[in-house]
Amino acid sequence: MSSPSERPARPPAGTGVIHDLGYRRYTGPRLGEPAVARAFFLSGLRHTYGLGRSGRSKVLPMLLLGLMLLPALILVGVLVQARDLLGLDEQLVAYSTYPITTQLLISVFVASQAPALISRDLRFRTITLYLARPMRRRTYVLVRLASLTVATFVLIGAPLLLMYVGGVLADLPLTRETGRFLGGLVGAALLAACLAGLAAVVAALTVRRGLAVTAVIVVLLVSFTLVSTVQGVAASTDHDTVGRIAGLFSPYTLVNGVQVFLFDSPAATATPPEGTAMGLLYLLGVLAVVLGSIVALLVRYRRVD
Incomplete structure (x- = not known):
């Protein structure tokens, strides 16, 4: 044992000692918020399809993508092999109606991946790390929404591309x-x-993933079922205006109405919009849904600590 005289003197009370542990200081460029947002967007997009995550996380999104492509592949095969035999001069299913035909798959994909990107951050409090400088709350909301939007667009657009190549x-x-x-x-x-x-x-309204998945499916599928019922009754009773207004309350019928108005695409509903006024109303409806969602998310995340 060392004698008391050999022990190092303690610092006076109220003072501290800084030890140089040899860590290097970062002297490279600081890329700032745009680079963080870009990396955050790419990681969110990859996560929606399970890339960079466990194998279990890949099963559902990849399965849904395969199921989305399968009907398109069958339609292309019939079109290419039996066009002359059946006298076909156009696609068996129109581009504008294919998403409504496969809406169950699309709804399940969105319902499963939105909580994975949104609810998980709130539940495990990783949101506090993401909102540290230099990324702001507004950037977080827009980037998360962009990742989910692009992932959903890939799911919907991939079979359309396959049909186009077949055509x-x-x-x-x-x-x-x-x-x-x-x-x-x-x-x-x-x-x-x-x-x-x-x-x-x-x-964003719940931290429980199962509850969020169920709520999203109910919102998307129940709204379409109700709108389709109202439109069918309206068409059979010659109340087409009621059916056209009802089409504003489901994203599937709303977007199909915009396609009918802008591109004269085949209608997938019993009462598609007619006239410039109704077409502009459908366009405003799409704008209201998108901007309203962004505003609602920004308001929600203002209250997140």
């Missing part, structure tokens, strides 16, 4: 087919923005 291989009129395909892509982008916005708002 070109089947020697359908190139100019006409390209115009319809581009109209379908615009509709896919609008639908993705509406679905992602609504799902993100619902997911």
Whole structure:
């Protein structure tokens, strides 16, 4: 043992000692908020399809993507192989109606991935790390919403691209087919923005993922069922105006109405919009859903500590 005289003197009370542990200081460039937002967007987009996560996280999104492509692949096969036999001169299913035909798959995808991006951050409090400098709350909301929107657009647009390639291989009129395909892509982008916005708002209201998934599915599917019922009754009783107004209350019928108005696409509802006034009302409806979702998310995250 060392003697008391050999022990180091203690610092006076109220003072401290700074030890140099040899850590290097960062002297490189500080990229700031844009670089953080870009990396955050890419990581969110990858996570929606399970990339960079466990194998279990990949099963559902990849399965849904495969199921979305399967009907399109069958339609392309029939079109290419039996066009002359069946006398086909256009797609068996229009680009504008394909998302409504597969709406169950799309709704399940959005309902499962919105809580994974939104509710998880609130539940595990990782939101406090993300909102540290230099990323602001507004940036967090917009980037998360962009990741979910682009992921949903990929899910909807991939089968449309497959159908377009099949139509070109089947020697359908190139100019006409390209115009319809581009109209379908615009509709896919609008639908993705509406679905992602609504799902993100619902997911931000609860930290329980199971509850958020159920709530999103109910909001999307029940609204479409109710609107379709009202439109069917309105069409059979010659109250088309009621049916057209009802189409504003489901993102699927709303976006299909915009495609009918802008691109003269085939209608997927019994009472599509007619006239400039009703078409503009549908456009305003899409704008209200997207901007309203952003505003609702910004208000929600103002109250997050």
